[in-house]
Amino acid sequence: MQIETSHPTITRPLLLLMPVLSGLVVANNYYNQPLLALIAEDFNVQEAAVSKVSVLTQLGYACGLLFIIPLGDKVLRKRLILIDLIFVVLALIMMAFATQIWMLFIASFFIGVTSVIPQLFVPIAAELSTPEKKAANIGIVMSGLLLGILLSRFVGGIIGEYFGWRAMFEIAAIAMIVTWFIVYRFLPNLQPNFIGSYGSLMKSVWQLAKTEPRLQLASFRGAMGFGAMSALFTTLVFHLEGPPFFAGASVVGSFGLFGAVGALSAAFVGRFQKRFSINQLIQAALVILLVSWLFTYFGRYTYIGLIMGVILIDLGLQSSHIMNQADYFSIPTNATSRLNTVYMVSYFIGGSLGTYFAALAWEAAGWEGVCFVGFSFGVLALMAHLLFAKRVVHKQIIR
Template identity: 35%
Template sequence: MTTTSPRSGTDAPATAPPRALVVLLAVACGATVANLYYGQPLLGEIAGAFGVGEGTAALVVTLTQLGYAAALLLVLPTGDLVENRSLVTRVLLGTAAALALAALAPSFWLFGLAAVLVGVTSVVAQILVPFAAHLAPEDARGRVVGQVMSGLLLGILLARTVASLVAEVLGWRAIYAISAVLMLVLAVVLRRVLPTRRPEHTAGYGSLLATVVEIARTEPVLRARALCQGAIFGAFTAYWTAISYELHDEHGLSQAGIGVFALVGAAGAAAAPLGGRLADGGRGRSASGLMLLLASLAVAAAGLGSAHLWVLALGGVLLDLAVQSHQVMAQQEIYALRPEARARINTVFMGTVFLSGAASSAVTGALHEAGGWAAVCWFGAALPLLGLAVWALRLRPGAGTATSVG
């Protein structure tokens, strides 16, 4: 049975949401964001199935990312306009339809269309995160967001492994069919258990998009937090983009072995609740600087100790811990800036992070070809230091940045 929350986006509930609901939101975030990554380890099978070259098959990844980027800008802000429970369930139904099309597509170009639609509709994960923030009181918001974010990170980290294992047993199309069914189940369950939330913004969709620009312009903390998270996420992207080459070429791991190695990064997801508790305790800004430094040291260590598999694994765990903790602490702070505009704030934040990751991925490919793993690691170690510079100027305690402007 559903409940109704207050209309006002500024009215926080008195108690934290039930743990079962938080776990459900975490599972939903992980399952939906995983759709963005299922195709990456399957490109060889996709190329063979449709009779296209590997370069053409790689367009699947690009098309999915383009769809997701468009949705961050055009769909995510509607979380501040449309009743949230209905929005989530409708987008999930769209995700299920897109995944079913991918599973059944008879041609590559129809599969490419499905990839775009999967990217667009998988933005539901980013709608659920600010929704979770609305469900939590101020003193527990960091913890709740951290728990939901742990599910999202697990979805990112485990998607490639799960897709590879399912494809080996059932064929590459099976993961899309299985996920389509899962999206339908989630749509039904969330429709039944989520409370309703009617946003305050009523001026229309065009006005909504215009205020995204205004929010980015007038909130210095949001800009600084987005830049710092973009820098640390760029290091995360560089590490996980190039690590498979290092594991295969230098350590002789098979594709299955590389998939198992990716599981070690899942340990970093456990950091999300810790980051949330630090933020709830008022230590989010100080700890953010430490996480940026930890990320830089983790990638540097992975470069210097690359001859040892355990060093690479430790670097991955510490990097994931730093990235996840920093993001939760950042979101705890930015969601307090304008409670009625959390979806639009998330548009600015995640749009910056996503574009930073995409740029890092492109640079990483060129660097690895030119200088190998070492070049990638020096690049990855430098990015969080750039974020640390922004933190020192704008976010460290005593730096003088206002919490909200306008």
């Protein structure tokens, strides 16, 4: 049963705290990407085999989003976050001390399952914000999350090259212990807005997925966009370790810094809502995402081409991501955690598909095959938007 709750408005300290914590937690999912070559060498396996580490992390994240995030509407979120962080630490420790490849796979999956805490912060920001500041505040929280994703690759690459890939996960476990104490001390308690069984809660998630066309379109756009970016970053390490670059993990990880330029720029996209509609901003973002692949393909043997591709793909993806969330959080319901569940599960399923098909393309056709996969995902996102966005808005008005 849905219940109405009253919440305080978001405070400036809380608004600044949530992006920091989001970045720290979500980074756990991405430390592995610049370390895949080191892990493959350590375990003496093929690159395609070790790519399953990234795939399983993303699939685990999708599972965590599906089965954990809806609980944000049913139980005290602070308690949920504190319990979840304990399991994050255990999964990271298992990763750091894994002695068999199957242990890496299990640990990677559970790192993904438990590192979903940022997706509790985004609905909090949306829920506590006034309508005119909703997109901007989501952008602030998302900027921390996005920087965590991108800088994790840089940090992972540096730590991995100089101290070994296991050291990165040991450091991550310590960071999560510190995060636990910060959450315990500073995060306020917010009352749940759903009364009922876990089964009825999950049924309501499915009901939202079936009946909200705005959420459905946003979910597809997000899935295809993230699939495109995952294709790039999962295989970039293999491309750069070959000719003409012969680069190490630290160089690969540094591309996260260039991506941060795009992510930080995307954090301000909400400010353009005064001049453009959400659909116009999403369309522009998806076009930027597609253009990024032209740099990545035609400049594939130059650093400048790849850097421009990374900056533009992050700018396009993250801009569309923020506006997707502003779009579906405008649906008149207080089931914010469940709305976010539907979108983010789709988002990371798309990321897993992008990683999977990019790994196959790398084996079959090298970097050109990867570019084809990433560009195709972007085309699907833009086509869906052009075909259905106006129709969805029209249905919303009628309702």
